[in-house]
Amino acid sequence: MFEQSVYAGRRRALVASLTRLGVGDGLVAFVGNGESPRNYADNAYRFRQDSSFLYYFGIAEPGLAATLDVGSGVARLYIDEATIDDLVWSGPRPDAEAYRALCGADSAVPRARFAADAAAAGDGLLFTPPYRADASIELGAVRRVAPGAVAAAASIPLIRAIVAQREIKEAREIVEIETAVDTSIRMHRAVIAAARPGATESEMMAEAYRVAYAGGCPAFPAIATTKGAVLHNHGYPGRLADGGLFLLDAGAESAEGYAGDLTSTFPISGRYDARQRAVYEIVLRAGEAGSSMMRPGTSFRECHFAAARAIASGLKDLGIMKGDVAEAVAAGAHACFFPHGLGHQMGLDVHDMENLGEVWVGYDGEPKSAEFGLKSLRMAKPLKCGMVMTVEPGVYFIEGLIAAWKAEGKHSAFIDYAEAERWISVGGVRNEEDWLVTDEGARRLGGPFEKSAAAMESYKARARP
Amino acid sequence: MFEQSVYAGRRRALVASLTRLGVGDGLVAFVGNGESPRNYADNAYRFRQDSSFLYYFGIAEPGLAATLDVGSGVARLYIDEATIDDLVWSGPRPDAEAYRALCGADSAVPRARFAADAAAAGDGLLFTPPYRADASIELGAVRRVAPGAVAAAASIPLIRAIVAQREIKEAREIVEIETAVDTSIRMHRAVIAAARPGATESEMMAEAYRVAYAGGCPAFPAIATTKGAVLHNHGYPGRLADGGLFLLDAGAESAEGYAGDLTSTFPISGRYDARQRAVYEIVLRAGEAGSSMMRPGTSFRECHFAAARAIASGLKDLGIMKGDVAEAVAAGAHACFFPHGLGHQMGLDVHDMENLGEVWVGYDGEPKSAEFGLKSLRMAKPLKCGMVMTVEPGVYFIEGLIAAWKAEGKHSAFIDYAEAERWISVGGVRNEEDWLVTDEGARRLGGPFEKSAAAMESYKARARP
Numbered sequence: 001m002f003e004q005s006v007y008a009g010r011r012r013a014l015v016a017s018l019t020r021l022g023v024g025d026g027l028v029a030f031v032g033n034g035e036s037p038r039n040y041a042d043n044a045y046r047f048r049q050d051s052s053f054l055y056y057f058g059i060a061e062p063g064l065a066a067t068l069d070v071g072s073g074v075a076r077l078y079i080d081e082a083t084i085d086d087l088v089w090s091g092p093r094p095d096a097e098a099y100r101a102l103c104g105a106d107s108a109v110p111r112a113r114f115a116a117d118a119a120a121a122g123d124g125l126l127f128t129p130p131y132r133a134d135a136s137i138e139l140g141a142v143r144r145v146a147p148g149a150v151a152a153a154a155s156i157p158l159i160r161a162i163v164a165q166r167e168i169k170e171a172r173e174i175v176e177i178e179t180a181v182d183t184s185i186r187m188h189r190a191v192i193a194a195a196r197p198g199a200t201e202s203e204m205m206a207e208a209y210r211v212a213y214a215g216g217c218p219a220f221p222a223i224a225t226t227k228g229a230v231l232h233n234h235g236y237p238g239r240l241a242d243g244g245l246f247l248l249d250a251g252a253e254s255a256e257g258y259a260g261d262l263t264s265t266f267p268i269s270g271r272y273d274a275r276q277r278a279v280y281e282i283v284l285r286a287g288e289a290g291s292s293m294m295r296p297g298t299s300f301r302e303c304h305f306a307a308a309r310a311i312a313s314g315l316k317d318l319g320i321m322k323g324d325v326a327e328a329v330a331a332g333a334h335a336c337f338f339p340h341g342l343g344h345q346m347g348l349d350v351h352d353m354e355n356l357g358e359v360w361v362g363y364d365g366e367p368k369s370a371e372f373g374l375k376s377l378r379m380a381k382p383l384k385c386g387m388v389m390t391v392e393p394g395v396y397f398i399e400g401l402i403a404a405w406k407a408e409g410k411h412s413a414f415i416d417y418a419e420a421e422r423w424i425s426v427g428g429v430r431n432e433e434d435w436l437v438t439d440e441g442a443r444r445l446g447g448p449f450e451k452s453a454a455a456m457e458s459y460k461a462r463a464r465p
Numbered sequence: 466m467f468e469q470s471v472y473a474g475r476r477r478a479l480v481a482s483l484t485r486l487g488v489g490d491g492l493v494a495f496v497g498n499g500e501s502p503r504n505y506a507d508n509a510y511r512f513r514q515d516s517s518f519l520y521y522f523g524i525a526e527p528g529l530a531a532t533l534d535v536g537s538g539v540a541r542l543y544i545d546e547a548t549i550d551d552l553v554w555s556g557p558r559p560d561a562e563a564y565r566a567l568c569g570a571d572s573a574v575p576r577a578r579f580a581a582d583a584a585a586a587g588d589g590l591l592f593t594p595p596y597r598a599d600a601s602i603e604l605g606a607v608r609r610v611a612p613g614a615v616a617a618a619a620s621i622p623l624i625r626a627i628v629a630q631r632e633i634k635e636a637r638e639i640v641e642i643e644t645a646v647d648t649s650i651r652m653h654r655a656v657i658a659a660a661r662p663g664a665t666e667s668e669m670m671a672e673a674y675r676v677a678y679a680g681g682c683p684a685f686p687a688i689a690t691t692k693g694a695v696l697h698n699h700g701y702p703g704r705l706a707d708g709g710l711f712l713l714d715a716g717a718e719s720a721e722g723y724a725g726d727l728t729s730t731f732p733i734s735g736r737y738d739a740r741q742r743a744v745y746e747i748v749l750r751a752g753e754a755g756s757s758m759m760r761p762g763t764s765f766r767e768c769h770f771a772a773a774r775a776i777a778s779g780l781k782d783l784g785i786m787k788g789d790v791a792e793a794v795a796a797g798a799h800a801c802f803f804p805h806g807l808g809h810q811m812g813l814d815v816h817d818m819e820n821l822g823e824v825w826v827g828y829d830g831e832p833k834s835a836e837f838g839l840k841s842l843r844m845a846k847p848l849k850c851g852m853v854m855t856v857e858p859g860v861y862f863i864e865g866l867i868a869a870w871k872a873e874g875k876h877s878a879f880i881d882y883a884e885a886e887r888w889i890s891v892g893g894v895r896n897e898e899d900w901l902v903t904d905e906g907a908r909r910l911g912g913p914f915e916k917s918a919a920a921m922e923s924y925k926a927r928a929r930p
Contacts, residue, residue: 036501038513039813040820041596043685045510047699048503087865088804091695131506133598137612147602147612206678213671220508230556234512339553348504355505400552 001058001256002172004104008075010056010165015073017161018126025071027121028158029114029142030056031135032064046217051348051355052128052162054257057103065114066105070126077105078114118142126155128162131355156360163353163360167345168386174436174445176258177347177388180219181434181446183252184260187211188449191224191248192266192456193463201225201236204248212252219259219350222250228265228428229396231340240268245276245427251350259350260446261390263432270460275426277453279395282314283429284451286393290342291435294383294391294442300362301380304342307393308334312414315395320423323414333414335373336405337397343390344378346434351378352388387437388445394430397423466523466721467637469569473540475521475630480538482626483591490536492586493623494579494607495521496600497529511682516813516820517593517627519722522568530579531570535591542570543579583607591620593627596820621825628818628825632810633851639901639910641723642812642853645684646899646911648717649725652676653914656689656713657731657921658928666690666701669713677717684724684815687715693730693893694861696805705733710741710892716815724815725911726855728897735925740891742918744860747779748894749916751858755807756900759848759856759907765827766845769807772858773799777879780860785888788879798879800838801870802862808855809843811899816843817853852902853910859895862888 014028032053035044049060057066057077065078079096086093100108118125119142129151130136136147143153169177187208194207205224212218225233226240228247240246246268251261265280267273272280290307294300312334315321320337321328328334345352345361353361358368362379369375379389397420406417434445479493497518500509514525522531522542530543544561551558565573583590584607594616595601601612608618634642652673659672670689677683690698691705693712705711711733716726730745732738737745755772759765777799780786785802786793793799810817810826818826823833827844834840844854862885871882899910 033504036503036510037596038501038510038685039498039516040816040818042819043815045501045503046686051504084866084869088863089695089697091692091698092865131502133602137598137602141611146606200679203679206675209678210671210675213674214665214668220503221511227556230554232554233556350508351505354507398553400557401549404549 001102004102006172007056007058008104011068011075012073013165014056014161015068015070017164018070018157021157021161023070023126023155023157026124026126027118028068028070029118029121029125029127029139030066030068031127031130031138032057032059032066033062033132034134035062036132049257051257051353052166054348055166057105059099059103060257061099063111065111067114067117074107075103075105076117077103077108078111079108080111115142126158128159128356129154159356159360163356166347166353167361168384169347169388169436173258173347174388176254176256177260177434178445180216180252180254180258180260181262182260183212183215183254184250184262185446185449187250187252188248188262188264189459191246191250192264192459195240195246195266195268195460197240197242197268199240201238201240204240204246205236208248208250212250216253216255219251219253219261222248223263224248224250226268226427228430229398230428231396242269243273244268245429247428247430249430249432257348259346259348261346261350261432261434262449263392263394263430264451264456265429265431266456266460271457272453275423276429278318279423279426279429280453282311283393283395283431285314286310286338287391287431287433290393291391291433291442291444294389294435294437296385296437296439297382299380299382300342300389301377303391304377304380305329307342307391308338311338311393311395318423319419320416321414322416328411328414331411331414332371332373333411335371336401336411336415336420337395338393339373339376339396339398339401340394341374341377341379343392343432346388346390354378383437385437385439389435389437389442390432391435392430392432394428396428397426398428399424466567469567471637472521472523473569476533476540477538478630479521479626480533480535482629483535483622486622486626488535488591488620488622491589491591492583493533493535494583494586494590494592494604495531495533496592496595496603497522497524497531498527498597499599500527501597514722516722516818517631519813520631522570524564524568525722526564528576530576532579532582539572540570541582542568542573543576544573545576580607591623593624593821594619624821624825628821631812631818632826633849634812634853634901638723638812639853641719641721642725642899643910645681645717645719645723645725646727647725648677648680648719649715649727650911650914652715652717653713653727653729654924656711656715657729657924660705660711660731660733660925662705662707662733664705666703666705669705669711670701670715673713673715677715681718681720684716684718684726687713688728689713689715691733691892693895694863695893696861707734708738709733710737710894712893712895714895714897722813724811724813726811726815726897726899727914728857728859728895729916729921730894730896731921731925736922737918740888741894743783744888744891744894745918747776748858748860748896750779751775751803752856752896752898755858756856756898756907756909759854759900759902761850761902761904762847764845764847765807765854766842768856769842769845770794772807772856773803776803776858776860783888784884785881786879787881793876793879796876796879797836797838798876800836801866801876801880801885802860803858804838804841804861804863804866805859806839806842806844808857808897811853811855819843848902850902850904854900854902854907855897856900857895857897859893861893862891863893864889
């Protein structure tokens with residue numbers, strides 16, 4: 001935890017922000033996460049606190065709640081004292097008063113009192129949309145609506161105020177994020193070193209997780225795959241083969257809960273072949289095109305399109321795309337090979353504040369495009385100093401997608417499908433970095449991790465016994 | 466997955482068992498597990514299927530459901546076809562008909578039809594108590610009760626039939642469990658080799674998980690601690706110190722979902738000191754006392770008390786306990802040092818079928834003691850050939866518990882508190898093995914893993930560079 005004044009200050013700023021948005025009273029409810037059962041209640045997954053609870057109250061213990069009275073600014077923590085069984089099974093822990101002091105709340109009362117306090121606020125109860133079913137049940141009981149109807153009753157001003165606050169990272173948060181990114185770099189270096197023909201995808205994931213757990217934990221399920229063209233591949237059944245590419249999309253979470261998120265695509269046998277290298281370098285250029293445009297006031301949509309044009313231009317040079325590059329991108333033809341967005345905000349969540357809704361986190365309330373490709377752009381709004389963004393262009397040869405578009409004749413003015421099919425064996429290439437928007441532009445977060453094809457080859461060469 | 470006839474056969478046996486229990490019709494509902502959100506909906510924990518769903522239908526995919534008509538024996542799988550977005554993001558997967566064939570169900574229909582089919586069964590809908598809130602919401606909507614009231618409406622005959630079937634392991638299940646135990650042994654050997662003064666508990670946990678993930682995943686959150694006297698220590702903040710003990714309670718889950726569960730307690734610097742060795746050897750003798758009694762017809766409660774008497778006897782030799790050993794154990798005095806049960810069933814769950822309720826899994830419907838210590842005995846009923854049990858005695862010097870009992874003068878005829886306090890620095894020792902009940906008695910599962918003090922010291926000695 002940070003010192004208590006950090007949390008008290010954040011809560012004061014939230015109250016001020018709500019007041020500016022016209023909410024002068026009401027009770028903000030923070031329902032902390034509970035244990036998350038795996039195959040039975042007591043075999044729980046590793047506990048993860050809700051990120052907004054963590055941001056405003058800092059305590060990473062399961063089963064808590066908190067309230068913040070907008071009119072008075074009074075903060076209350078709902079927490080039970082440990083029992084003798086807790087002592088025997090889980091060891092000594094601070095008492096409720098100690099926890100209250102750690103987060104600077106005004107009082108600490110038994111957890112069971114939350115329901116009555118929340119119900120007493122009536123329609124003045126403000127909360128964010130729950131993403132866990134137990135929170136939906138608890139808030140539904142308080143508001144007397146079905147669990148499925150709770151999210152629709154969430155407070156838009158509260159969502160807007162939290163997004164506006166959390167998306168501008170404090171200096172202490174940047175320190176945490178860089179710690180997480182540095183651990184993430186070590187995850188990648190360890191996997192690049194361990195990769196060899198005959199190894200399994202599971203072993204590569206396990207090696208990445210080993211590094212993450214030693215310093216915190218993984219921030220999200222790693223993608224560790226020989227099939228980089230499957231964008232969110234969360235199975236690890238494959239075996240590494242000579243001549244293939246390996247794609248690792250993995251990041252660590254720091255002890256305070258901040259994320260890192262990096263992707264590397266490297267040659268299993270140590271050398272990119274000519275086609276792999278050509279695609280890899282297009283992806284690097286796309287990342288440069290996107291990140292070099294980042295500065296306060298520029299919309300991330302513009303950065304995305306700059307990267308998309310770099311990809312279309314590179315693919316045109318290879319004969320895979322054709323026609324006018326700007327027209328091709330405007331029409332969405334590049335999405336056959338780059339079907340996702342350039343990146344997303346990152347902080348306490350790897351997709352920061354995704355539970356609060358892309359409409360606010362990424363679009364300032366504007367509707368998002370429903371077009372294939374563009375609908376996967378998580379962030380489009382103008383950048384501000386202090387935002388942290390991932391920049392993660394990719395080029396993929398997705399057999400099923402190419403076949404489907406070819407059959408429809410889709411964008412046939414811009415895509416040479418016969419040529420595209422000849423590149424399917426390259427699979428998929430993505431390169432992902434984490435960037436901080438600064439006054440002048442943007443800087444990459446974390447220590448040195450050069451991504452040129454030569455550097456990637458040298459990491460592997462140096463790792464050889 | 467096993468072949469489809471395995472699942473069809475298990476479902477036929479379940480129907481026959483329900484019929485014998487007087488349930489001749491009705492519709493058994495299996496709600497498979499969904500994705501489990503971590504800090505937002507799409508950042509989910511590693512998927513784990515519900516174990517009974519896995520046992521009767523075998524498909525480890527999120528968001529499925531199934532029904533089994535008791536009268537006709539007809540099985541239906543509720544599953545949606547993949548979309549083009551699924552293809553792009555998650556890769557190609559089998560279609561619904563292929564999944565139906567894999568588990569041998571009679572039909573496969575869209576997931577949305579489950580609600581109507583389940584509701585049509587009315588009070589004839591049979592289900593097990595949900596342990597995930599989303600299943601409580603879904604079944605609550607079908608049965609028109611609040612989510613919190615669903616568990617109370619679960620079917621006791623269904624619970625009894627499933628317990629009776631799952632607790633007798635098939636030969637193919639023993640093969641899976643031994644695979645998991647062998648991976649678990651490798652986890653322990655790797656941590657024993659890696660342990661050194663100055664290393665962190667997190668690094669030890671990370672090393673154990675690395676081995677588990679390469680062959681499946683961890684079966685439960687590892688206990689990897691320098692404070693063995695905290696029974697379920699799930700934090701890893703400590704650092705290994707010269708002269709101390711390290712306790713690792715960790716196990717792997719096989720690819721088919723079966724668990725291993727082992728505990729080792731070893732000296733960080735390679736040699737047990739005299740006190741550590743004395744306690745360690747009491748724990749080994751307690752394990753032998755318990756496991757040597759295991760055979761069909763003997764209650765596991767008797768095995769537990771045999772281990773408890775071995776512990777009390779050993780502690781009496783050390784001057785920590787006193788008086789008549791049998792009387793001390795009958796009075797519960799040993800529970801100050803051995804506050805948990807001897808073990809639990811193990812299979813698809815590390816605490817097998819815990820979600821179905823200890824009253825059936827461990828007690829054949831009899832009430833469990835509420836006495837400290839005995840209330841933590843998860844299994845008391847007679848053993849049967851084919852059951853798999855953990856045997857995990859421990860001796861702990863829990864400072865807060867010793868202080869509390871001393872202040873009360875509790876069992877002062879059997880405990881020398883002044884002497885007990887002199888052993889607090891030993892901390893806690895546990896040794897855990899996994900055993901199969903056979904016709905003649907019981908056999909330890911997994912490959913060689915000798916646990917004598919000399920063997921444990923030699924594992925470390927051989928691991929030195």
